[in-house]
Amino acid sequence: MSQIEITIHPDNFNHFVPKLSKVRTRVPMVMGGSGAGKSVAVAQILLLTRVVQEGQSGLALRKYETDVRRSIFPLLKSVITRFGLRKYFKINTTRMHFQFAPNDAEIYCLGASDPESLKSITAEGSPLNWAWLEEANQFKLSDFREIQRRIRGYTPYPKQFWMTFNPVSKLHWLKTELIDKEEPGVRLYKYTYKDNMFLSDDDREILENLKLTSPSDYRVYALGEWGEPSAGLVFPQYQTITESVWNLIPRDAETIFGIDWGYNTPSAVAEYKIVRQPKGLPEIFARQVLYKAGLLTDDIIRVVKPLVKGSYVYCDNAEPDRIQQLREVGILAKPWDKDILTSIDFCKRLSLYVLGKDFENELQNYRWIQGTDKVDRNTPNHLIDTFKGAVWTHLRNNASYKLMPLSYK
Ligand SMILES: Nc1ncnc2c1ncn2[C@@H]1O[C@H](COP(=O)(O)OP(=O)(O)O)[C@@H](O)[C@H]1O
Numbered sequence: 001m002s003q004i005e006i007t008i009h010p011d012n013f014n015h016f017v018p019k020l021s022k023v024r025t026r027v028p029m030v031m032g033g034s035g036a037g038k039s040v041a042v043a044q045i046l047l048l049t050r051v052v053q054e055g056q057s058g059l060a061l062r063k064y065e066t067d068v069r070r071s072i073f074p075l076l077k078s079v080i081t082r083f084g085l086r087k088y089f090k091i092n093t094t095r096m097h098f099q100f101a102p103n104d105a106e107i108y109c110l111g112a113s114d115p116e117s118l119k120s121i122t123a124e125g126s127p128l129n130w131a132w133l134e135e136a137n138q139f140k141l142s143d144f145r146e147i148q149r150r151i152r153g154y155t156p157y158p159k160q161f162w163m164t165f166n167p168v169s170k171l172h173w174l175k176t177e178l179i180d181k182e183e184p185g186v187r188l189y190k191y192t193y194k195d196n197m198f199l200s201d202d203d204r205e206i207l208e209n210l211k212l213t214s215p216s217d218y219r220v221y222a223l224g225e226w227g228e229p230s231a232g233l234v235f236p237q238y239q240t241i242t243e244s245v246w247n248l249i250p251r252d253a254e255t256i257f258g259i260d261w262g263y264n265t266p267s268a269v270a271e272y273k274i275v276r277q278p279k280g281l282p283e284i285f286a287r288q289v290l291y292k293a294g295l296l297t298d299d300i301i302r303v304v305k306p307l308v309k310g311s312y313v314y315c316d317n318a319e320p321d322r323i324q325q326l327r328e329v330g331i332l333a334k335p336w337d338k339d340i341l342t343s344i345d346f347c348k349r350l351s352l353y354v355l356g357k358d359f360e361n362e363l364q365n366y367r368w369i370q371g372t373d374k375v376d377r378n379t380p381n382h383l384i385d386t387f388k389g390a391v392w393t394h395l396r397n398n399a400s401y402k403l404m405p406l407s408y409k
C-alpha cells in the first residue's frame with residue numbers, strides 16, 4: 001500500500017466532528033434537528049478516517065435509489081473534491097461507486113429498497129466494514145436487519161452501522177426497538193442547527209420561524225427532540241412519497257383500486273400497490289387518482305376504465321347499482337366489506353406511503369373523538385374509506401394473509 005500524506009485544515013469541520021470520528025460503537029445514531037451538519041459530518045468521517053486512513057470499505061445507503069443519486073452520492077463526491085482528494089479516487093457515476101486507489105477501499109452507494117443490489121454487492125466478496133443509513137427514519141427495521149446480515153464476517157476493524165436522522169416520532173422503531181430496548185452498541189449523538197457553524201442565515205431563519213408556524217415541527221427539526229404522536233390521529237404513521245418514488249414500485253406489485261361514491265361530496269378513486277415483504281405485512285403504496293364532486297358514474301368510468309386493466313376495483317357497498325354499472329362495462333368491480341374498527345385496526349399496522357394532496361389532507365385530519373373508540377366523521381374521509389374498504393377487504397380475503405395475527409398492541 002503506497003503512503004500518501006493528507007492534511008486538512010480543522011476549519012473544515014464542525015466542532016463535534018473530531019470526537020464523533022473516534023466513536024467505535026456498533027451503532028452510532030447521529031440524530032437531531034435538520035441543518036445540524038449531521039450528514040456532512042458523517043460523510044467526512046467515513047471518507048477520511050474509515051476509507052482513507054484505515055482502508056475500510058462500506059455501503060452508503062438511502063432507502064430509495066433516486067435519493068441516493070440526488071443526495072448521498074453527490075455529498076460524498078463533494079467532500080472528496082473539497083478536500084482535494086479527487087485525484088486519488090476512481091469514481092464510477094453510473095454505479096455510484098468510489099474506490100480510493102492508494103488502499104483500494106470502496107464505497108458503494110445504494111438504495112436499500114432494492115435488496116437484490118444489496119445481495120449482489122455483498123456477494124462480490126469485498127469485506128465491508130461499515131454501512132451508513134442516511135435518513136434512517138425512512139428505513140424499516142427489517143431493512144436494517146437485512147443490512148446487518150449482509151455486513152458480517154471477519155474484518156480487522158469493528159463493524160459499524162452509522163445512522164443519521166431526524167427524530168420524527170417517538171413511536172418510530174429507531175426509538176421503540178433500538179433505543180428503548182437498549183440494542184447492544186447503540187449510542188446517541190444529538191446535534192442541532194446551533195452546532196453547525198456553516199449554516200446559512202436563511203436556513204437558520206427558516207428553522208427558527210417554525211416556532212411560530214409549526215410548534216411540532218419546531219420540536220423535531222429545530223430542537224431535535226422526538227416528535228410526539230399527533231394527538232388523536234387515527235393514522236399517525238404514514239409517509240408521503242413523490243411521483244418518482246411511485247414509479248419505482250416493482251412492476252409485479254399487486255394492484256387494486258378503491259372507489260368511494262359521491263356526488264355532493266367528492267367521488268374518490270385511489271390506486272393501491274401491494275408490495276409483499278418476505279416477512280410480515282405488505283407495504284401499501286397509495287395514489288390518489290380522482291377526487292371531485294358532481295361526477296356521475298359514467299364520468300368515473302371514463303377515468304377508471306383505462307387504468308384498471310383487470311385489477312379488482314373495490315367500491316363503497318352503499319350503492320350497488322353503481323357497482324353494477326361498472327361491471328357492465330367490464331370492470332371487475334366488487335363491494336367492499338365494512339367494519340370501521342376492525343378495518344382501522346388492520347390498516348393502521350400497514351406501512352402506508354401516500355401520493356396525493358387530498359389523501360394527505362384527509363390523513364392529517366382523521367381523528368378519534370376524544371375518549372371514545374369512535375372516529376370523528378366531520379373531516380373528509382373519502383380516500384381513507386377507499387383505503388379501509390379496498391385494502392382491508394382485499395387482504396383479509398386473500399388466503400396468504402389469513403394467518404396474520406389481528407391483535408394490535
Ligand atoms: N463541514 C462543513 N463545511 C461546509 N459546509 C457545511 C459543513 N457542514 C455542514 N455544512 C453546511 O450545512 C448544511 C447542513 O448540513 P447537513 O449535514 O446537511 O445537515 P443535517 O444532515 O444535520 O440536516 C449543508 O448543506 C452545508 O451547506
Ligand SMILES: [Mg+2]
Binds near residue numbers: 038039040164
Ligand atoms: Mg442530513
